[in-house]
Amino acid sequence: MIKLYDSELSGSCYKVRLLLHILKVSYETIAVDFISKEQKTPKFARLNPFGELPVLEDGDLRLRDAQAIMIYLARKYDKSNTWFPDAAGPMGEIAQWLSTGGNEIMNAAGARLVKLLNYPLDLARLQARAHAVFQIMDDHLADREFLALGYPTIGDIACFPYTALAGEGDISLKPYSNILRWIDRMKGIPGFISMPGIPAIQAMV
Amino acid sequence: MIKLYDSELSGSCYKVRLLLHILKVSYETIAVDFISKEQKTPKFARLNPFGELPVLEDGDLRLRDAQAIMIYLARKYDKSNTWFPDAAGPMGEIAQWLSTGGNEIMNAAGARLVKLLNYPLDLARLQARAHAVFQIMDDHLADREFLALGYPTIGDIACFPYTALAGEGDISLKPYSNILRWIDRMKGIPGFISMPGIPAIQAMV
Structure with missing residues (x-):
């Protein structure tokens, strides 16, 4: 059985849970206490020396990094090859969008950590950088339904959580109508699951 | 013919040049003036709205992000499938190592930009974060020849440039003997090319 070292609060862990649900792959979670920074302990470093969630184990294979884990899961378990x-x-x-999800969009994740957990980061800079990437995404989605191809891919999942959670970092998505429609499209994917903090109906945010 | 929007100074562009040489794929470069920030102009934004190098064009396909470009090139042109x-x-x-190359190791790239081009970034923090990832890499390489598999992959190339260039950001690699040996192993790959700033013999740094 696949094991996911997981925090319910982590948008990065949620990427993996979401893909596993969509692909109908069974897994068990091992809860890691993100609030007390359990992922930064020496014990956890044996699983991932970078001290980050998520970590996935499938048999003898252990992987870190949500984007790397999604590449593995999609190639291994996605019978649709999409x-x-x-x-x-x-x-x-x-x-390209795996990179955006693991880089630029993490500015919105940082803003969320400042607002939710008082992380000592530069909120205004994180918010400004998040707005910059959201503007690029909104422009890109003007004539597209999904980010990379004509249908949803792990590129969309990589970008989804911290975009949909932007409000928790005091970043309004109101200026980005194409993003709001994309979020609702993502919610319509068969097998979709949500996580705490993602509004049920995005257009009302 | 493949077109690479390129700067000789950019370690990210060098990742793509290095892979193209190793795979013996012909390409032409379009020089972009990184020092005057040509990649941040509205004209360049039509090629890549993120304002970053490199950008690759192959027929109708245009890709940004060195890691994404390497995934494409390896799947398309690597007859060895390695x-x-x-x-x-x-x-x-x-x-996993594509992610490390595009994220944690970019702290060393930032330190280099401070030292070479006076970028207004927090040098001490960048250097400290670079040392943290180099320690992890050095430990990881203690019983391995390459980062991901038993032979070189694009995961190694993703991490190579800004590690080998660390000295330009006043980050000494002397404490990391496994990294120094890995760098020299990388230099032995058939088709290897270097770039300005990478010492010919790493152990002498």
Whole structure:
């Protein structure tokens, strides 16, 4: 059985839970106490020396990093071959958004940590950088339903949590109508599950 | 012919040049003036709204982000099927190091920009974070020749440039003997090319 070292509060862990649900793959979670920073302890460092969640174990394989884990899960368990399809061009298109989800959008994650857990980070700078990437995404989604291809991929999942949770970092998505529609489209994917903090109906945020 | 929007000074562009040389793929470069921040102009934004190098064009496909570009190139042009092999487990293992190369190691890239181009960034923090990831890499390489698999992959290339260039950001690699040996191993790969700033013999740094 797949084991996911998990925190319910972590948007990065949620990426993995969401993909596992969509792919109908069974798994068990081992709760890690993110609030007390259990992932920064020496004990956890044996699982992931970077001290970050999530970590996934599947048999003898242990992986860190939500984006890397999604690449693995999609190639291993996605019988539809659509979430990270086996073709160079689509893989490259998707990987661009894996990068965005693991980099620029993490500014919104940082703003959320300041607001929810008083992390000592520069809130205004994080919010400004989050707005910059949301503007790019909104422009990109003007004539597209999903970020990378004509259907949802792990590129969308990589960008979804901390975009949908932006309000928790005092970042309004109201200026980004294409993003709001994309979020509601994501919620319509068969197998979709939510997480605490993501509004049921995004347009009302 | 593949077009690479390129700066000779950019370690991220160098990742792509290095892989293209190793795979013996012909390409042409379009020089972008990184020092005058040409990549931040509205004209360049039409190629990449994130305002970052490199950008690659192959026929109708245009890709941003060195890691995404390497995934594409390896799947498309690597007849050996070793640089990003077509198998879920190895892909996941490699993708972890693509993430490290695009994230934690970029602290060393930031330190280099402070020292070379006077970027207004927190040098001490960047150096400390770079040392943290180099310690993890050095421990990881204690019983391994390459980062992800038993042979070089795009995970190694993703981490190589800003590690080998660390000295330009006043970050000494002397404490990391396993990294120094890994760097010299990378230099032995058939088709290897260097870039300005990477010492010819790493052990002498």
